[in-house]
Amino acid sequence: MTPRPSLGLRARLLFAFALLCVVTAAAVAGWSYTQARTAILQRTQDAAVEAMRSRLQGLYPLRNPAPGPAELEDIARVVADQYSSAVAVYREAHSPVRRAPGHWRPGGGAPYLQPGMIPEELRRKVAGGGMAWQRVVWQGEPILVIGTPLLIVEGDRPVRVSGIEVYVARDLSPEQHSIDELAVSAWLIGGAALMFAVVLASLATQGVLRPVRELGRAARLLGEGEMRTRVAVRGSDELAEVAHTFNNTAAELERHVAQLREMEADARRFVADVSHELRTPLAALAAVADVLDEEAARLPEPAGRAARLVSQETLNLTGLVNDLIEISRFDSGVAALALNDVDVAELVRATLRTRGWSERVHTELASAVTARLDPRRVDVILANLVGNALRHGEPPVSVRLDADPRWIAVEVRDHGPGLEEAVLPHVFDRFYKASAARARSEGSGLGLAIARENARLHQGDLTVTNAPDGGAVFTLRLPRRAPDSEGGPE
The missing domain is CATH 1.10.287.130 (Signal transduction histidine kinase, dimerisation/phosphotransfer (DHp) domain)
Incomplete structure (x- = not known):
């Protein structure tokens, strides 16, 4: 299973710094924004309520406890200012019917207060005899609606509701504009803080990762055999x-x-x-x-x-x-190749013929296969492979030669029980014998090691495996033009 790619240490550190900055900036900016917004709106709200109370004091004493539309309009005019509009309504006691309200809107930026702008909850609070206010959004604009009843106070008698209700609509657009500017400033400050954090993170990671990279490079060189590799020690951390x-x-x-x-x-x-x-x-x-x-x-x-x-x-x-x-x-390192252009099939036949194995070994040799090889060393390889197959395998023993434009392959196979799986990785080890009970006269344990060294000297290789239907299969692969080796005389 292919492991999923992961971010490098530098990227993870940058991401952690940036995430920390974003979370911190968002928390601080959000808290500051909330506090400032609350403070601005609360100050505006308190000022509007206080201004309404001050203006309402100028209405007393009322000329008519049961005012008509003109008088209600006068009340609304007294309460309103250049930033707000007002409406005064009168409802007789024990009567659900209201008289026509008196509106007053001085103009300018003041919103026009309509009955639909007054929340029902606010109406109930005012009808209950208390002053109340509520922020609403009307046609996309923020508005503060304040409502209060006019009370009748007569000496020692209990205070009672006159039935006159006054509502004021205060435009909060300037405050909302200030809040929006504050939000933009918070975002800009957060973005600047993020960029600053990324720069600081880059500098920090560079300082941290430089010795880590040096350690990695030194470890790699040490693994490649550069035993004198050392790293500079800086500081005391x-x-x-x-x-x-x-x-x-x-x-x-x-x-x-x-x-x-x-x-x-x-x-x-x-x-x-x-x-x-x-x-x-x-x-x-x-x-x-x-x-x-x-x-x-x-x-x-x-x-x-x-x-x-x-x-x-x-x-x-x-x-x-x-x-x-x-x-x-x-x-x-003094072993060298004595290269010659040879007919590989004829070389195989000569190896078998010289050792008297021609009748005991079956051959399948491609014709007209020439290669530039060291015939003595290839003869040593083939003699070891065929000799092992005849001594330790079972007949028939076969030698097959194949070739392509760049490589030749010689396969030596027997039809015995093959090699145990635990033996296969050690077949070419020096002095290794598959059976500890094998007589010492059967070989030195160096034949296959020498055969592989000869193959590698040609820049080829020698491998072994078990055939599916039984028997060991040794495969010798050699380039058709072995490179000239540099070595001393043998």
């Missing part, structure tokens, strides 16, 4: 502590790797030196072994059997020493 720890770890790793490389080099020199030193006595032993092998048939038992055993073990030891010398050449 947590990142500086991480850089200091990285440098200590890198130094310790460099020391261990140097020790391991030195030990590996010593081991390779030891193997190479011992292998070369053994060649001389082995040559003498081989000569003696040849004589013993010739005389073994005429010697009495068990001397004959001992002579044949010495001869065979001498041959095995000679093969092991030769394999060790070959492996040491690969390890030291």
Whole structure:
């Protein structure tokens, strides 16, 4: 399952800073806007109510407790000012019928107060004898509607309602304009704060991510083998502590790797030196072994059997020493290719014919397949693959050659039980044997490792798998023109 792409650390930090700024700016601006809006409207409302009370005091005493339309209009005119309009209505006690209201609108920007503008809830409060006000929106304009009854106060008698109700409509457009400007200012300040936060976040993330990027680059170089890689330690914060720890770890790793490389080099020199030193006595032993092998048939038992055993073990030891010398050449980097244009099919036949395997191995070889290869090294590869198939597999053993314009592929297959799944990854390991009980005379455990090294020296490869119908399948892929290798003499 392909993992979903995620934002980088820089993007996440920028997003977190921006989100924090937006939330903070929105909270502060929203709170400030709400408080300012409430303060503006409350101040306007209080001023309008107080102005209405002041004007109502000029009406007392009323000339007529049961005023007609003209008198109601006079009341409305007294209460209204240049920013508001008023309406006065009269309703006799115990009568639901109202007389025609008296309107007054001085002109200018004052809204024309109509009965439909007065909320029913406000009417009920005023009818109950209390002063009340309410903000409404009429035809898209904000209006403050204030209503109050005119009361009758007579000495010690209880205060009673006169039946006259006065309503004033105050235009709130100037205040709404101020509130709108305040909202725009809040948005502008929030936007400026957001930009400022993004700039600060960029600077902060740059300061934080620079040492992180340096650590990442240093870790990558260290992983690629640059053991001397270090990072600069700046300051004394947590990142500086991480850089200091990285440098200590890198130094310790460099020391261990140097020790391991030195030990590996010593081991390779030891193997190479011992292998070369053994060649001389082995040559003498081989000569003696040849004589013993010739005389073994005429010697009495068990001397004959001992002579044949010495001869065979001498041959095995000679093969092991030769394999060790070959492996040491690969390890030291001196192995080189001696390239020639060869007929690959003929090379396969020669390998089988030289070792007497022609009758035991079935071949399917494409004709006219030429390649520029090292025939000796390819012969070693094929001999190892076919020899293993004959020794450890079951017949029939087959060799098949295919080719395309760039590559050749040689497939060696047997029809035995195949290799266990746990064995497949280790087939080409040095000194690895699939069965621990296998006799030591069956091989040194270096043949397949040398075969793969030879394939890679050609810049090809050697792989193994199990066939679906049984048997191991080794596949050798080589370029048709192997590059010239640079190495010392063999």
